Structure formats: C-alpha cells, structure tokens
Amino acid sequence: MIPGMAETRTLEPDEWDLWRTWVRAQRLLARELDRGLQRDTGISQAEFGVLVVLRDAPGRKLRAGELADALGWEKSRVSHQVTRMENRGFVERTECEADGRGTWIQLTAEGRRAVLRAMRGHAGDIRRFFLDTMTADQAAAIGAWSTAVIDDIEPRCAAAEAELAATGDGAA
Amino acid sequence: MIPGMAETRTLEPDEWDLWRTWVRAQRLLARELDRGLQRDTGISQAEFGVLVVLRDAPGRKLRAGELADALGWEKSRVSHQVTRMENRGFVERTECEADGRGTWIQLTAEGRRAVLRAMRGHAGDIRRFFLDTMTADQAAAIGAWSTAVIDDIEPRCAAAEAELAATGDGAA
DNA sequence: TAAGATTGAGGCTTCAATCTTA
DNA sequence: TAAGATTGAAGCCTCAATCTTA
Numbered sequence: 001m002i003p004g005m006a007e008t009r010t011l012e013p014d015e016w017d018l019w020r021t022w023v024r025a026q027r028l029l030a031r032e033l034d035r036g037l038q039r040d041t042g043i044s045q046a047e048f049g050v051l052v053v054l055r056d057a058p059g060r061k062l063r064a065g066e067l068a069d070a071l072g073w074e075k076s077r078v079s080h081q082v083t084r085m086e087n088r089g090f091v092e093r094t095e096c097e098a099d100g101r102g103t104w105i106q107l108t109a110e111g112r113r114a115v116l117r118a119m120r121g122h123a124g125d126i127r128r129f130f131l132d133t134m135t136a137d138q139a140a141a142i143g144a145w146s147t148a149v150i151d152d153i154e155p156r157c158a159a160a161e162a163e164l165a166a167t168g169d170g171a172a
Numbered sequence: 173m174i175p176g177m178a179e180t181r182t183l184e185p186d187e188w189d190l191w192r193t194w195v196r197a198q199r200l201l202a203r204e205l206d207r208g209l210q211r212d213t214g215i216s217q218a219e220f221g222v223l224v225v226l227r228d229a230p231g232r233k234l235r236a237g238e239l240a241d242a243l244g245w246e247k248s249r250v251s252h253q254v255t256r257m258e259n260r261g262f263v264e265r266t267e268c269e270a271d272g273r274g275t276w277i278q279l280t281a282e283g284r285r286a287v288l289r290a291m292r293g294h295a296g297d298i299r300r301f302f303l304d305t306m307t308a309d310q311a312a313a314i315g316a317w318s319t320a321v322i323d324d325i326e327p328r329c330a331a332a333e334a335e336l337a338a339t340g341d342g343a344a
Numbered sequence: 345t346a347a348g349a350t351t352g353a354g355g356c357t358t359c360a361a362t363c364t365t366a
Numbered sequence: 367t368a369a370g371a372t373t374g375a376a377g378c379c380t381c382a383a384t385c386t387t388a
Contacts, residue, residue: 011295011303018315019298023221024244025318026198028325031358046378049195064349072196077379079350084377101348101387123183126191131183133324134317141313143190145306146197152305153200203380218356236371249357251372256355273365273370 032129033122040121043114046081048122051090051107051115060107063096067105072154078105090114204301205294212293215286218253220294223262223287226279233278235268244326250277262286 011019034045043051053070054060062070068078082105085091090111096102107115134142183191206217215223225242226232234242240250254277257263262283268274279287306314 009292009296011298015299015303018311018318019302021315021318021322022302025321027244029321032325032328034358044377065347072199074380075349076351076381080377080379083350096348099348099388103349120181124181126183127187129321129324130191130194131187133320138313138317139190141310142317143193145310145314146190146193148305149197149201149301150193152301153204156204206380216355237369246358247371248359248373252355252357255372268370271366271370275371 029129033125036125036129037118037122040125041114041118043118047085047088047090048115048118050078050081050085050105051111051118054091054105054107055112055115057107060112061094061104064103064105072150085111201301205297208297208301209290209294212297213286213290215290219257219260219262220287220290222250222253222257222277223279223283223290226263226277227284227287229279231278232284233266233276236275236277239277257283 030045037048038044049071050067053067054062057066064078064082065075067073067082068075071078073081082091082093086093089108092106092108094104094106096104131139202217209220210216221243222239225239226234229238236250236254237247239245239254240247243250245253254263254265258265261280264278264280266276266278268276303311
C-alpha cells in the first residue's frame with residue numbers, strides 16, 4: 001500500500017483471496033456442522049443455540065429480548081425461531097407479570113432432554129471440524145480476532161439504535 | 173486433555189467459549205457486510221458472489237455446475253439464485269448446444285455494470301470490517317485455517333457423492 | 345412517545361423429488 | 367441408468383410495519 005494514495009476501495013489479489021477463502025471455509029464448516037447435528041439429534045444449529053442459552057439461564061427461562069442479546073440475534077429472528085420451537089414442544093411462551101409488554105421464553109422438559117442429547121452429540125463434531133482443524137496458535141488468533149470483530153461491530157449497532165431513537169424523536 | 177481418556181463428546185469451558193465467540197463474530201460480520209453492500213449498491217452477498225465469479229469467467233458465462241463448484245454451493249442453490257437474478261436482469265440462461273442437458277449462465281450488460289459498482293462499493297467494507305480488524309499474524313492464521321477447513325471438508329463431500337453413487341448402483 | 349414483542353413479505357439455503365437428455 | 371439441472375417445500379434470517387402496554 002502506498003501511503004497517501006489510500007486506495008481503500010480496491011483490494012489486492014491476496015486480500016481478495018483471503019476473503020474468498022474465508023467465505024468458502026465458513027460456508028462449508030457451517031453446513032457440515034448443521035448436517036451432523038441434524039442427522040444425529042434432529043435439531044438445527046439455530047435451535048441448538050436457543051436451547052443452550054436457555055439451559056444456562058436461571059429458571060431455564062429468559063425474556064425474549066434477553067435471549068436476543070445473549071445470542072446476538074435480532075428480536076424478530078428470536079420471535080420467529082421461538083414460534084417454530086414452540087411447535088416442536090421445546091419451549092413455551094408465558095406471560096410476564098412484572099411487565100405486561102414482556103414475554104418469558106421457558107425451556108420445557110422436552111427441550112431439556114433435547115439439549116442434553118444435542119450437547120453430547122454435537123460436541124464431537126465441534127471438536128472434529130472446528131477445534132481439531134486449528135493449531136493452538138491459530139485458535140488463539142481466531143479467538144482474539146473474533147473478539148475484536150464483536151467489539152468493533154456491536155457498539156455500532158448500539159450507536160445506530162441510539163441515532164435512530166434520536167431521529168425518531170426529532171421527526172416526531 | 174488427559175490422553176487415553178479421550179472424552180471427545182465433551183468440550184472444555186474455554187473450548188465452548190471459543191466456539192460461541194466465533195459463531196457470534198461470524199454472524200455480526202456477515203450481517204454488517206450484507207447490510208453495507210445492500211445499502212450502497214442494492215445487491216446481496218449471494219448476488220455479489222455470483223457476479224464476481226461470472227465476471228472472471230471466459231465469455232462471462234459458466235455452466236450451472238461450474239458456477240456451483242466455483243462458489244462451493246449446492247446446485248439447487250445456484251438454480252434458485254440464478255432465477256432471482258434473472259428476474260433482476262443480471263444474468264441470462266441460455267441453452268448449451270454441446271450438451272442438451274446443460275445450461276449456460278451468462279452475465280448481462282446490466283450485470284456487468286452492477287458488479288463493477290459493487291466491487292468498488294464493497295471493497296471498502298471488506299477492508300474496514302474484515303481485513304482491518306485483524307493483525308498480519310491473525311490474517312496468516314485465519315488464511316491457513318480456512319484452507320485447512322476446505323481441505324478437510326471438500327474431500328468428504330466428494331467421498332459422500334461417490335458413496336451415494338455406489339449405493340444407488342447397488343440398490344437399483 | 346417509547347419499549348417489548350410479533351407479524352408478513354421476501355430473499356437465502358437445503359433436501360428430496362423430478363424432468364430431460366446422454 | 368446416470369448426469370445436468372430445476373422445482374417445491376420448509377426452515378432460516380432481515381426489514382418494515384404493527385400491536386400492546388408503560
């Protein structure tokens with residue numbers, strides 16, 4: 001890179017390569033893990049994520065918004081996902097007495113059984129395809145980078161929400 | 173890990189952490205990049221992938237299967253995506269004289285314009301959120317690991333297909 | 345008005361089934 | 367029969383709009 005020229009709107013060939021290799025690896029890994037989990041336990045990655053978070057929650061229940069924060073998901077995604085999982089009997093929606101606008105998402109007995117089965121079944125795949133494919137150095141680098149990405153992007157989301165609120169305020 | 177004990181169906185807390193951190197970073201990054209591309213150029217990541225590959229192809233066209241291989245996608249995904257992109261005027265399907273079963277996916281003039289615009293618009297975001305968030309060491313580690321993942325999983329897909337063909341042979 | 349949450353539409357992605365040509 | 371490709375169904379995911387309660 002030539003300083004001052006700052007051609008940020010162009011990528012070098014090796015930069016493109018890194019990007020495309022990473023995107024491809026990403027997709028293959030996600031697909032392989034999803035297939036394995038589906039085949040061995042009959043649940044999806046998305047369901048797995050919800051189940052694991054709820055299992056660790058006090059009383060095995062969370063407010064919809066808390067669940068969204070814990071997973072880093074949009075609220076509407078949580079809502080749709082919970083609807084599907086309610087149909088499968090893994091979770092239940094219950095009213096929140098403390099706040100009439102709120103909803104509790106509660107793990108059912110069936111959901112508890114499913115998550116235990118899934119954690120056992122899926123741990124081997126995560127080790128096999130994710131952990132075992134990286135060296136200790138790579139694991140450290142990937143962990144540090146992932147954290148950096150989260151710290152980079154999450155504040156932007158918060159800032160965007162704040163700005164939206166301010167704009168809404170001004171416009172209204 | 174205690175050798176011999178080999179409890180591969182259980183993950184240590186720090187292994188779970190790495191997995192969950194990585195999944196979360198993944199999602200945030202993909203969302204941020206997709207939003208930026210959509211906002212700046214009106215096309216999606218999936219469309220971007222197809223356009224870039226076709227632009228580099230001889231005659232700006234590829235057989236459907238070649239496109240799938242180049243992207244690492246399933247054939248049916250390519251078919252659905254091409255249908256949507258045909259509706260937007262970015263690509264055209266044309267018959268293949270050499271093989272009556274085949275289909276050419278051809279970039280249109282409109283598609284060519286779109287990909288140039290998108291590459292300019294998107295390169296900055298890829299630099300900002302992907303390349304600039306990692307150190308040189310991390311970039312090397314992530315590149316090496318991504319390659320390892322691809323080399324690990326792609327042969328399995330090929331093997332699965334071969335087995336399926338053999339099974340189909342035996343069953344029929 | 346704003347916060348918590350849901351809904352509907354539409355694009356993304358996979359699987360299984362199918363259609364056509366080799 | 368097999369290869370190349372498409373289709374339909376169903377789950378995943380986001381955005382914009384909406385509904386209800388604070």
